[in-house]
Amino acid sequence: MxxxxxxxxxxxxxxxxxxxxxxxxxxxxxxxxxxxxxxxxxxxxxxxxxxxxxxxxxxxxxxxxxxxxxxxxxxxxxxxxxxxxxxxxxxxxxxxxxxxxxxxxxxxxxxxxxxxxxxxxxxxxxxxxxxxxxxxxxxxxxxxxxxxxxxxxxxxxxxxxxxxxxxxxxxxxxxxxxxxxxxxxxxxxxxxxxxxxxxxxxxxxxxxxxxxxxxxxxxxxxxxxxxxxxxxxxxxxxxxxxxxxxxxxxxxxxxxxxxxxxxxxxxxxxxxxxxxxxxxxxxxxxxxxxxxxxxxxxxxxxxxxxxxxxxxxxxFYPPLTPQDSSLVTPGRPMIPQIEDHDILLSYPFESMKPFISLLLEAADDPTVLSIKMTLYRVARESQIVSALIKAAENGKEVHVVVELRARFDEENNIIWSKRLEEAGVNVVYGLGEYKVHSKLLVITRRVEEKICFITQIGTGNYNESTARLYTDLCLMTADREFGEDGTRIFNGILTGNPVGDTKYLVAAPVSMKPMVLRFIEQEIIAAREGRPAAITVKINSLTDKDVIDKLIEASMAGVKIRMIIRGICCLRVGVPGHTDNIEVVSIVGRFLEHSRIYVFGTPERSRMYISSADFMTRNMERRVEVAAPIRDEKLKARIMNLLDLEFSDNVKAKRLLSDGEYEPVKNDKPPIDSQIDLFKLAYMRAEESARVRASRPVQPVMRPAQPQAAPAAPAAPRRGLWDKIRALFHK
Incomplete structure (x- = not known):
């Protein structure tokens, strides 16, 4: 072109x-x-x-x-x-x-x-x-x-x-x-x-x-x-x-x-x-x-x-506390819950505690054979690293990829790598020339002589501190094919050979960029055939020229493209005849927008991925990155609601103009600050989940040798949901 x-x-x-x-x-x-x-x-x-x-x-x-x-x-x-x-x-x-x-x-x-x-x-x-x-x-x-x-x-x-x-x-x-x-x-x-x-x-x-x-x-x-x-x-x-x-x-x-x-x-x-x-x-x-x-x-x-x-x-901002996920039942072990259904955590609106609980549980679980994990940036006082050390001390086979080239976190990662090695963890430092930026965990278990997996894929670092400041997604699944793909990716890192022959997970530097270009091409074909075609993307940066050129081609074919790009965008939008079907919005607010989401296709036929990779040449060609498809329709709907809310933001959002400048998104609609509204939604879901759990009958525990305990005093009435939210957000 x-x-x-x-x-x-x-x-x-x-x-x-x-x-x-x-x-x-x-x-x-x-x-x-x-x-x-x-x-x-x-x-x-x-x-x-x-x-x-x-x-x-x-x-x-x-x-x-x-x-x-x-x-x-x-x-x-x-x-x-x-x-x-x-x-x-x-x-x-x-x-x-x-x-x-x-x-x-x-x-x-x-x-x-x-x-x-x-x-x-x-x-x-x-x-x-x-x-x-x-x-x-x-x-x-x-x-x-x-x-x-x-x-x-x-x-x-x-x-x-x-x-x-x-x-x-x-x-x-x-x-x-x-x-x-x-x-x-x-x-x-x-x-x-x-x-x-x-x-x-x-x-x-x-x-x-x-x-x-x-x-x-x-x-x-x-x-x-x-x-x-x-x-x-x-x-x-x-x-x-x-x-x-x-x-x-x-x-x-x-x-x-x-x-x-x-x-x-x-x-x-x-x-x-x-x-x-x-x-x-x-x-x-x-x-x-x-x-x-x-x-x-x-x-x-x-x-x-x-x-x-x-x-x-x-x-100061009024304090906001990450809420319990409505997809997780507090007090129950995490592994059975993940085996029952895929769990998606959305930081900082939801707490990271379920993920940390998973690691602590795996460290003690006798069915767990091995834990494989990538670490790019971790907290100074990391519960996550402590859980990995505990697993190794309990005799688990623990493999950790510590990326020492995490810019300006090298010293912290060097310190943690020494601690891990001292505990008996097998530590490797990346994959040769490829920086390991992926957020991937694979827990391998043997249950009744059958091998099974718990796999986690994230868009952001395993860092308890930044999980309260960055918007990120964390998917935990017992899908066997995800576990097998994750194992292949880890084996490639451990043997110095990046893999591309995965079935569902997509890994850079081999298969991710071809996948993105292929799915954009499919939308171009759909548009040229007169069918509705759409691409929705949320990333931190867009710099890769091959991807940019393919997006320009898609716009010229009539594909409707919406992108939330927090930082660098090397594409000019709104250029007549070239990029007039592309909308780019940047959100800079109380929290750092950090999650990466790719959606190819219209709602009835969309493919959705969460990923650690931006559309940058370094991510696509010079790093080990992982993207995971969202296969659960309820989780897809939840992520699409998140994206739609961010595209509706008229408080913190700014729209990219054709001259490369940005202007605030202003309209006559009620004010929408997407980050604050996502926190409100997390409070509402947590409140509703707590109400539902409280309404379920509890089976009494029979202890024949002891007299029956007196019935507990009724719990104090819960504060009304909206009263609570109004007080918290000063509405």
């Missing part, structure tokens, strides 16, 4: 990601969101941008040096052109971030939470902060002057520094650098008003003249450096005669030393300071960024935690 080479049909991946982070930033500006939750969004925006520069800008920087003529296959931009566009968009984002923090600071001050301006202190505040600096901070500082005897120090990634320009009586000028990130509490609260604070770097900047005796400080500034963190693990393997985990440990250390890709200043900086730092760091001026607000917004989380402990409920 030569028409598909028209650049207006595509959007650059990196610029699309920056638009996603803008949508995160816009949450920090949304007055309908509780005040300190908005501060959290600003902190998330900052950490997102840091990681983007460390990975994506780092990768493009390498490419601009090693292969400068390479072009992006969608936007046709070279690495240098992409970097130029990224830097321009980033400067615009920083301006919006500064404005957002200025508004937030004013709003917080109105609530008595004040980030003090050090140029406008009262006498009492000045005395305390100067004494605090002299007594608590100054003795701990390690300033370094830069001259012939003191070489330029190594500046650690994302750490905050003060740079000063000093003059002696002999008129010699030199630089000095003061690290301010290590060994200190960053937020300094005033003792006589604990809701007022300053940041450590601001305090050191204010009083740094006290540090340099015999010098005059002629200029000073706050700055930090961002370094490339994109290390090629495969290349590292060729240079080391050591095991894979040792290579990863070395890689994590080396990441801290890679070349700088960005330098940021807070407030003003003299030309001499900028020139000297750029020269020492080998950075060009286009990589220099100026902020009016704090460079590291991570303090927002610590501030929010402090205020939450002090009891300021009106400044």
């Amino acid at each position: 030569n028409d598909n080479m028209n650049p207006i049909l595509y959007q650059n991946r990196e610029l699309s990601w920056l638009k996603f982070n803008l949508r995160v930033l816009e949450q920090a500006c949304d007055g309908s969101i509780p005040l300190l939750e908005r501060l959290k969004f600003l902190s998330i925006f900052g950490s997102n941008l840091d990681e983007f520069f460390m990975i994506r800008v780092g990768t493009l920087t390498d490419a601009s040096l090693l292969d400068p003529d390479a072009i992006d296959n969608k936007s046709l931009m070279s690495p240098a052109e992409q970097l130029e566009a990224i830097f321009a968009d980033t400067r615009a984002l920083i301006e919006k971030k500064d404005a957002a923090y200025k508004r937030l600071s004013a709003d917080m001050a109105g609530e008595g939470i004040e980030h003090l301006d050090l140029s406008m202190l009262t006498e009492e505040q000045t005395v305390f902060l100067e004494n605090y600096f002299r007594g608590e901070i100054l003795p701990m500082l390690s300033p370094q002057i830069i001259d012939k005897h003191h070489p330029f120090p190594f500046l650690r990634n994302k750490e905050t520094y003060i740079c000063t320009q000093l003059k002696t009586k002999g008129e010699f000028v030199k630089l000095a650098i003061i690290p301010v990130s290590t060994g200190f509490d960053r937020i300094v609260y005033l003792p006589f008003d604990k809701n007022k604070f300053v940041l450590l770097e601001e305090l050191v900047l204010r009083y740094c003249e006290h540090i340099f005796q015999g010098y005059v400080v002629v200029a000073k500034t706050i700055f930090r450096v961002t370094r490339n963190a994109d290390i090629n693990v495969d290349e590292a393997m060729y240079d080391h005669d050591m095991d894979y985990r040792s290579v990863m440990e070395e890689m994590v250390k080396n990441r801290r030393k890679l070349m700088p890709v960005r330098i940021e200043f807070q407030g003003e900086a003299s030309e001499a300071i900028i020139d000297q730092l750029c020269k020492k760091l080998e950075l060009t001026r286009d990589r220099v960024f100026f902020n009016l607000s704090p460079l590291d917004m991570g303090f927002g989380f610590a501030l929010c935690s402090k205020m939450e402990r002090r009891g300021l409920p009106g400044l």
Whole structure:
């Protein structure tokens, strides 16, 4: 399709990601969101941008040096052109971030939470902060002057520094650098008003003249450096005669030393300071960024935690508790329930406890022969890993694939892999060049000399913490064919040979992309034959050009395509004659949209899958991913209701336009915040299930040797469902 080479049909991946982070930033500006939750969004925006520069800008920087003529296959931009566009968009984002923090600071001050301006202190505040600096901070500082005897120090990634320009009586000028990130509490609260604070770097900047005796400080500034963190693990393997985990440990250390890709200043900086730092760091001026607000917004989380402990409920979201699934009977073993019917959990609306109970049960069940599981990101204090260790200690055969290349979770995974090995678990580290990103568990049992399976497939990580923050799906089934397919996938990982000969489960890198392209083609055929044709997809990112081109072809054939894409979307929609049958919506709200769902076909003939894979080339071709068909019609209907509700969202949803920008979804319908409505639905289902269980007669347990117990006092009447929900959601 030569028409598909028209650049207006595509959007650059990196610029699309920056638009996603803008949508995160816009949450920090949304007055309908509780005040300190908005501060959290600003902190998330900052950490997102840091990681983007460390990975994506780092990768493009390498490419601009090693292969400068390479072009992006969608936007046709070279690495240098992409970097130029990224830097321009980033400067615009920083301006919006500064404005957002200025508004937030004013709003917080109105609530008595004040980030003090050090140029406008009262006498009492000045005395305390100067004494605090002299007594608590100054003795701990390690300033370094830069001259012939003191070489330029190594500046650690994302750490905050003060740079000063000093003059002696002999008129010699030199630089000095003061690290301010290590060994200190960053937020300094005033003792006589604990809701007022300053940041450590601001305090050191204010009083740094006290540090340099015999010098005059002629200029000073706050700055930090961002370094490339994109290390090629495969290349590292060729240079080391050591095991894979040792290579990863070395890689994590080396990441801290890679070349700088960005330098940021807070407030003003003299030309001499900028020139000297750029020269020492080998950075060009286009990589220099100026902020009016704090460079590291991570303090927002610590501030929010402090205020939450002090009891300021009106400044936070009302608490929501993951509910018991209506598909699970509390108190009953999980394995018999899964054998009776497939169980689907929807996080964070429903609790992860049934899945954890399954693992704990399997660890003790004498019929369980083996447990095979993939781990990509796990919690710091993981009940899931503890259950696997317990199973191994109970003599079960436990095989765990720990992906050590889970970006920025490498250290945590290295620690857990050691713990697992010490407990007798067989641990493997991925599948060669393929990163294992799948969420797959297979429990093999022998019951009355017959082999049977419990299989779980998920869209998100086995992480109790993120299960309360990310929207994900977890399918648990006793379907034998799923278990056999899962066993084949694990055997492929354990033997270093990715498989594609599965019957129902679909696995990347072999069969997933062909499956997606094949099912899109089937909808194209249906549309060309005059039959209704539809595709509904929910993913985090769409970047794979083959899939994009097939979707364009489907749109041109008349297939109605709806997609919920939280982040990157490299496809332009609404282009007449090409993509005018494609709708893309992004939802950024209280929870991180993370589940992946593919639906091919109209309702009466649809094929539905849940998956760990986005429509990205890396997921389809360079990772081990798993997709599972939803065969239970009730579960299919439940997932379709979820999708329809998200497409009806007119509070948090934004629609992608043909120019690549996003606009809020606005209409005359009643407000629908899909995430909150899904939580309401979970509360309603849990309440209804509890009511039904309570209404069932309980068979008395006969104990002939003991007198019959007196009847229990009647239970207190349950609060009305809607009263409960209204109180919880302030409706």
